[in-house]
Amino acid sequence: MAHLDGSHHVTMSVGSAQEDVDFHVRTLGLRFIKRTVLFDGSTPIYHLYYSNAGGDPSAVLTTFPFRQAGLMGRRGTNQAREVLLAAPSGSLDYWSGRLTERGVEVADAEVLDRRRLLFRHPCGIEYALVGVDDDPRVGWTEGGVPAEYAIHGIHGIGVHVTNPENMVEFTTGSLAAKDLVEEGDRVALQVGSAARGGAVELVVNRTDDPGTWRYGEGTIHHFAWNAETLENQDELKFEIEGLGYTDISELKDRKYFKSVYVRSPGGALFELAVTHAEGGWTCDESPKELGSAFQLPEQFEDRRAELLDQLEPIDV
Template sequence: MQLAVPAGSLDYWQRRLGEHHVGASNIEVFDRRRLVFRHPSGIEYVMVGVEGDTREGYTGGGVPAEYAIHGIHGVGVHVANPENMVEFLSDSFYGKALLEEGDRMVHTVGQPGRGGAVELVVNRREEPGTWRYGSGTIHHFAWNAETLENQDELKFEIEGVGYTDISELKDRRSSSSTAAKRSSPS
């Protein structure tokens, strides 16, 4: 999971995570500094400094607005065969290649700056299906298809190319459906 934070706020977040006994490391990806830390179950989270994100940041827990997390920057997906996923992103989501470096490539889907970065990371060390779930695992992604009709068309198109693990259609625009859904690991 990649979280969008204001550009220049990574030092603040590194200090804050350290104060809460969470180890965080600096890495450089696509010539940009990122801050990486792990959920207690081992799930990797990444903070990405973003210029001009107009979404309102979350200031809970005493986080000043100038450092607040603005939302999801994008998702990182480990894949054994990136060619299949690139084709899927392009054909089903009209994804556009943005960056490529070593074993990573970024495609953008949907509106820029709204969590539409899909970063593919080639993982040939483990067989697909051996990747582990744990508490806090992001187990699915949802894209805004604007209307239920568009969502319905997209669902059938994705199923038509062989992907069958798609949930039922849901209108998540109502205030009663804004709570995050939690599921138990299997």
């Protein structure tokens, strides 16, 4: 039976490249694992990747820095809005201090009977650090964060919707979500393993206007689920189309993983991703060298000098 093994990655449109690196590497202590470019369109845009120690599926955050191109997004309802990250449950006091010291405004909250810290990316995207127990994923410690506090990976995604019913139907029927819990204006479900970032939180939002779906600074573009194998991915696509959700793409090769994209009825763009069998992150760099060089897919290699000249320099 087709299935999803939790999350794979989350991709955002952010501001400047250096601002983004500073936030994810120097503030959150994540590992910088890849610098490449956006595959779609003709405008040169970086595609930057961050993760935990192992670059695990379910621990990868990727960004498109769009400030240089001048394209702005609008946060609103009917889109993914909240990046939920998993940190050790005893680490949140440490993180509150670390974020505050680095000029990040932090709010303490209890959501779904669990403590979390609320803060924002410099471009405005909403983040939450959720305290979790017994997470087997290993945080990155070479960024200055001790092992007992280091971020494990993704906890899940928060999607703002005008009404949650269609998204509950979609996630339970197409993504095999389970364990539905309601708290106030929030409906929480679980896709695959909790230890692999499978939380989906649907937030009822009838105040904001609909947010943008295109690329644009300050917005989440898509959230990717781990389909594990190409055979399973193909079966999932077949099942989702059979339920009537036909706004779904053909297979796209993203070099490090292969992807199918589906627009959910709540507006959020979801991806079914399979890490490339021929090496994944290490197909062009050794595990120790991840993120050290500017990597390009073959179709862009003859434009390397042009792209380097046009893109913002980054100090990692």
